[in-house]
Amino acid sequence: MAVLAICPGVFVSSQPTDKDRQAPGLIARGWRWLRSQQRDAWFHTPLTEATAPAAESPPESQSKRPPRAPKKSVTSQAPQPLLFAPWQLELTPALKKTIKADVAARLPEHAQPSAAQWKMIFSTTPATCVVAGAGAGKSTSLVLRVLVLHHYMGFELDSMSVVTFTRESRRDFIKKLCQVFDMWGVTYVFEKVREVVRTYHSLVLPLIHALPGLAEVRAFENLGAAATGSEEANPFQLRLNDIQRQLMNECYRSLMSSDPSFSGHVGSLRASAAQLRKLDPQDPDVQKRLKALSLASARDAELCDLIEEHWRAQDAWPIKGIKIDRQAIDIKGFTFHTHGYTARLNTWVVLGFEPGTDAQLTRPTAKIPIWGEWAVKRTLFQAFCDKPLIWLDNPSDAKKVLTSLNGKGLTGPGFEYQLPGELTPAPLLDCFVAAATFIENLGLQVVDAIDRMSWNAEDSEADFFAALRLFWPALEAHLQNQTPPVMLFNRMFALLGEGPGSRVSELPDDALRPMSHLLVDEFQDISAQIVGWLRASLAEILRRSTALAGERAAQNSSLMCVGDDWQSIYGWRGSNPSYFMQFNRTFSAHKHTRVLLIDNYRSHQAIIDAAEHIVASAPAIPGKKALARRVFDREPSPVILLSRDLADLARRAAEHHAAGDSILVLYRRNSDRQALAEHIQGLLQADQALPAEQRRLRQLTFHSAKGLQADAVFLLGDCQYASRSPYKNQVYALAGLAQAVQVDGYDSAQHEEALRLAYVGITRAIHSCYWYVETAAKPGARASDRVDARMPCFNDVRTKPKR
Numbered sequence: 167m168a169v170l171a172i173c174p175g176v177f178v179s180s181q182p183t184d185k186d187r188q189a190p191g192l193i194a195r196g197w198r199w200l201r202s203q204q205r206d207a208w209f210h211t212p213l214t215e216a217t218a219p220a221a222e223s224p225p226e227s228q229s230k231r232p233p234r235a236p237k238k239s240v241t242s243q244a245p246q247p248l249l250f251a252p253w254q255l256e257l258t259p260a261l262k263k264t265i266k267a268d269v270a271a272r273l274p275e276h277a278q279p280s281a282a283q284w285k286m287i288f289s290t291t292p293a294t295c296v297v298a299g300a301g302a303g304k305s306t307s308l309v310l311r312v313l314v315l316h317h318y319m320g321f322e323l324d325s326m327s328v329v330t331f332t333r334e335s336r337r338d339f340i341k342k343l344c345q346v347f348d349m350w351g352v353t354y355v356f357e358k359v360r361e362v363v364r365t366y367h368s369l370v371l372p373l374i375h376a377l378p379g380l381a382e383v384r385a386f387e388n389l390g391a392a393a394t395g396s397e398e399a400n401p402f403q404l405r406l407n408d409i410q411r412q413l414m415n416e417c418y419r420s421l422m423s424s425d426p427s428f429s430g431h432v433g434s435l436r437a438s439a440a441q442l443r444k445l446d447p448q449d450p451d452v453q454k455r456l457k458a459l460s461l462a463s464a465r466d467a468e469l470c471d472l473i474e475e476h477w478r479a480q481d482a483w484p485i486k487g488i489k490i491d492r493q494a495i496d497i498k499g500f501t502f503h504t505h506g507y508t509a510r511l512n513t514w515v516v517l518g519f520e521p522g523t524d525a526q527l528t529r530p531t532a533k534i535p536i537w538g539e540w541a542v543k544r545t546l547f548q549a550f551c552d553k554p555l556i557w558l559d560n561p562s563d564a565k566k567v568l569t570s571l572n573g574k575g576l577t578g579p580g581f582e583y584q585l586p587g588e589l590t591p592a593p594l595l596d597c598f599v600a601a602a603t604f605i606e607n608l609g610l611q612v613v614d615a616i617d618r619m620s621w622n623a624e625d626s627e628a629d630f631f632a633a634l635r636l637f638w639p640a641l642e643a644h645l646q647n648q649t650p651p652v653m654l655f656n657r658m659f660a661l662l663g664e665g666p667g668s669r670v671s672e673l674p675d676d677a678l679r680p681m682s683h684l685l686v687d688e689f690q691d692i693s694a695q696i697v698g699w700l701r702a703s704l705a706e707i708l709r710r711s712t713a714l715a716g717e718r719a720a721q722n723s724s725l726m727c728v729g730d731d732w733q734s735i736y737g738w739r740g741s742n743p744s745y746f747m748q749f750n751r752t753f754s755a756h757k758h759t760r761v762l763l764i765d766n767y768r769s770h771q772a773i774i775d776a777a778e779h780i781v782a783s784a785p786a787i788p789g790k791k792a793l794a795r796r797v798f799d800r801e802p803s804p805v806i807l808l809s810r811d812l813a814d815l816a817r818r819a820a821e822h823h824a825a826g827d828s829i830l831v832l833y834r835r836n837s838d839r840q841a842l843a844e845h846i847q848g849l850l851q852a853d854q855a856l857p858a859e860q861r862r863l864r865q866l867t868f869h870s871a872k873g874l875q876a877d878a879v880f881l882l883g884d885c886q887y888a889s890r891s892p893y894k895n896q897v898y899a900l901a902g903l904a905q906a907v908q909v910d911g912y913d914s915a916q917h918e919e920a921l922r923l924a925y926v927g928i929t930r931a932i933h934s935c936y937w938y939v940e941t942a943a944k945p946g947a948r949a950s951d952r953v954d955a956r957m958p959c960f961n962d963v964r965t966k967p968k969r
Contacts, residue, residue: 246754249704250292251711253722254757255319257288265318269310272349276767280795283307286761287314289726293755295746296728299792300777300929301768301875304728308685309342311726312362315683317352325720327680328363331688335873339363339687361680366696367655369680374658376677377669382650386410389652406596413652414595415578417644421637431633432579435594437511438626439583442557445548452549455542456498462542463500468529469539470503473519476527482561488515497550502543504555511554516547518559585630587891597630602638604894606656607740608901609694612638619896627893656695663698670702675714682707682714682723688872689729691741694901697752700725704753725753732781732790733926735869737912737919742903747787766792768875770802773935775959777805777928780952784918796932803934807953809965810940815880816845818936819863823849827877827934828862832927834883839865842882868927879931884939885924885949887916917947924949939964 265288270278279287283303286296287310298304312328315321328343330336340363347354367385375381390409406414421428445452455462470492477483484490484506491507493514506515519540528535547555558564582591585601592600605615616635621628645652662670670678681703686692707714707723715721727749734743745752749760766774771794778792808814819829831846833839842865843850853863864876868885894912898904904911928935939950955962 246751247705248754248756249701249708250724250755251708251722252756253292255290255724257290257314257319261318262288265314268350277306279303279307279310280763280765282761282763282765283310285759286726286728286763287311289759289761291755291757291759292722292724293749293753293757294724294726294759294761295749296726296761296763297730297787297790298728298763299730299766299790300733300774300926301766302730302763302792303765303767304687304763305339305342307763308687308726308728309339309346311685312343313346313350313352315720317347317350320719321683322718322720323354323358323362324676325679325715325718326362326683326685327369329369329684329686330363330365331691332873333365335687336363336365336368366659370655370658370662370699373662373673373677373681374653376674377661377672380651380653383653384648384650385658386413386645386652386654389413406593406599411578411595413645413648414599414641417637417641418578418595420644421640425636428633428636431629431636432594434629435583435626435633436579436581437513438629439581439591439594440511440556441513442516442544442548442551442555443584445545447549449549452545455545456549458542459498459500459546462539462546463497463502465529465532465539466502466543469536469543470505470517472527472529472536473517473540474505476519477517477561480561482564483517485515485564495547495551495553497546502547508556511556513554513556515556515558518544518557518563520560583630585627585891585893587889587894589889598634598637601631601634601893603656604740605897606660607693607695608742608897608903609698610897610901611660615897615900618900619893625892631893659695659699662702663695664702664705665698668702670706671709673706675710678703678706678710679714682720684724685726685728687728688733689727690731690734690743690746691729691736692745693740694742694745695740697745701753727753731786732778732784732922733872735872735919735923735926737915742915744903747785762789764790764792765795767795768932769929770794770796770798770933772802772804772959773928773931773933775957776935777925779954779957779959780928780949781921781925783952784921798933800933804959804961805928805931805935805937807937807939807950807960807962807964810882810938812842812845812882812938815842815882815936815938816849819846819878819880820849822878822934823853823862826862828875829864829878829880830871830874830876830930831863831865831880831882832868832871832930833865834868834885836867838882868923871930872926875930875932877932878934879927879936881924881927881935881937885920885927886947887913887920889913889916891916920947921949921952924952 266284280303283306286294286307289311296304296307298307308328312326315326316323328339330339340360343363344354344356344359347359367387371385374383387410390407422432423429447453474483487510488506488508491504491514493504493507495502495504495514504514505517507513508515519537526535527537529539532539544557547557579594581594583594583597584591585597588597588600602612605612613635616631619631621631642654642657645654660668662668662673681700684700684704686700704723704725712721727746729743729746731743731747734741734746750758774792774794778790815831819831822829831842833842849863853861856862862876864874866874868881890910890913895904895910898911898915899908903915908914928937937950939948953960953962
């Protein structure tokens with residue numbers, strides 16, 4: 167088997183000349199410096215739209231070189247330099263006593279900190295790791311920590327930052343902090359409090375603006391955001407809006423017209439995307455329909471005639487560029503037929519017949535409608551046809567496919583592509599963004615990572631990543647040339663990170679100072695890219711020492727990270743819990759503090775035990791056994807597992823709603839929500855009729871439910887990773903996140919993440935949790951397989967499958 171390795175071209179990065187340094191205008195100076203300094207980063211050569219194609223594909227002589235060994239990651243065993251001065255927070259016993267008395271007097275009894283929470287609030291070491299399980303009351307503890315630093319220790323607000331994961335959690339934290347400040351009579355300016363509490367992205371943007379020449383830079387991810395203010399955009403939203411897509415399309419068109427290599431790779435991807443998607447021959451649907459192989463072959467000629475007549479009746483057949491050709495295709499020794507052939511692509515064409523076309527149309531003497539017979543044929547072709555094949559589902563689809571194949575998309579590529587391992591196809595440029603973002607989130611540079619990846623010659627991924635290798639630096643060049651310039655958030659993190667070309671040392675003291683005392687929530691979902699930025703900032707603060715703080719009360723630096731490795735569920739976009747689990751190694755200090763918050767103030771013990779049993783086999787920080795501390799006025803119930811039954815779910819949800827309970831319905835797929843809608847329409851209308859503050863029903867995905875809770879939680883769907891991502895496995899290895907000889911590091915991590923996702927879903931429940939799962943449709947382990955019906959925390963009433 168031939169192997170193709172995408173290898174690097176040759177690039178020369180020049181240092182800025184004296185003439186460059188003397189050039190007038192801060193913006194010009196800033197961009198030249200950025201171009202020349204950032205190795206493997208924004209530009210390998212000073213790219214513009216006209217010169218972007220300079221990043222040529224490698225010569226054939228280089229293509230068989232094996233991939234280079236991965237670089238060491240931040241979690242490697244090598245000792246890391248200290249990031250903090252050897253200091254401790256001077257909290258005297260007398261001051262602690264005063265603080266405790268004030269808290270006892272001002273906060274209600276249910277909000278009084280536990281012993282473990284006081285350990286967190288009073289931590290004196292520069293580096294503190296807080297393991298806070300679901301329902302542990304971490305938010306109040308974080309607010310009190312800020313109160314201690316600012317009100318009791320005198321730390322200036324502009325010397326600290328609280329980092330939250332989402333905009334919603336940021337707004338909630340600001341509200342809680344202001345409420346506590348009001349209780350203590352702390353004088354504050356609301357805007358100053360807002361500046362203290364940030365998301366990662368709203369924190370890094372002012373730092374970039376503080377660099378010479380970059381004051382006007384806009385974040386690509388913020389373009390077109392409905393709200394004003396940098397912190398209000400959603401950088402985790404990978405869907406492109408019209409403004410972002412326009413910029414990408416401009417870059418795409420420029421490359422298509424100027425770079426034959428890029429247009430060639432895109433052409434290959436077009437042809438590949440039009441091909442009928444393959445199915446695993448062992449797929450249950452394939453095995454089921456394989457039983458009809460002989461019958462399907464016998465009726466195929468008649469079926470082809472009927473479908474062709476249907477297309478002719480709509481003036482949709484024949485199609486220009488496709489020759490009518492009833493080519494015989496062998497499927498496991500039985501004959502089937504195509505409808506046409508396109509010589510330009512050397513590909514056969516089959517016309518389709520979707521159920522919505524005419525659901526009742528049936529061949530004479532046939533027992534199932536034409537669309538059912540068509541579906542059987544399609545499945546057999548997907549699993550066993552070894553010919554290049556385009557399957558046109560309907561005339562409308564045919565127009566789109568042919569427009570794409572002819573390269574007539576006026577704005578962008580005009581076709582969707584699906585990388586192996588991804589759940590659904592997406593527009594090609596969206597796929598570029600998702601893949602490049604994943605690579606960068608793991609702390610790698612896109613071009614360098616692609617240069618070290620290898621593919622089989624027949625894999626379409628080879629064309630995809632060769633095209634991405636050319637497109638990504640050209641896109642960043644195109645963004646740079648906008649007025650004012652535009653930069654991707656990942657480029658900002660890299661520009662202030664640990665790698666060569668970092669400009670963190672150029673930050674003015676006033677800009678860097680808010681990074682001095684960091685409190686980071688949801689740390690289990692951090693990425694290598696952001697870890698590098700935090701480490702570089704702390705190292706620079708240590709280097710400047712007292713020169714940064716001057717005579718201010720807030721001296722030195724500190725880091726408090728709060729998280730729960732069992733709730734790490736964003737690995738699919740590049741986060742990794744290892745930085746949290748190996749906190750002491752990631753953030754080296756002369757002394758660390760670890761706090762375990764094991765008290766659960768949300769759920770009863772049966773729900774806690776069920777969730778922990780599901781996730782028990784995943785690697786975790788030791789010592790995590792949560793204890794229920796909430797007092798209930800009703801008998802606790804176990805987690806109930808049921809076979810998928812939407813009517814039953816709707817009935818139970820209505821009963822809880824009528825009893826005054828709050829309800830969360832969590833689903834795995836958007837199609838589940840759509841399927842459920844007709845069953846709970848009455849309940850939705852009843853809930854919407856209530857005043858906004860009294861509404862008690864919410865529908866969300868599992869991933870969207872973090873931080874939420876409800877009296878009764880309904881889980882619809884199992885948690886399973888039944889895919890395989892060759893490219894993400896390679897990137898994981900390059901980032902040092904896989905074991906030395908492990909070739910499926912990402913896939914392995916996703917199997918564990920599926921268990922953690924179930925844990926997150928179950929632990930949203932206060933007293934009732936119902937889990938509706940379908941019969942296994944795909945092979946592979948599922949979270950529900952971990953259920954042990956012998957345990958009192960489970961009540962498994964699923965219908966047993968017939969044997």
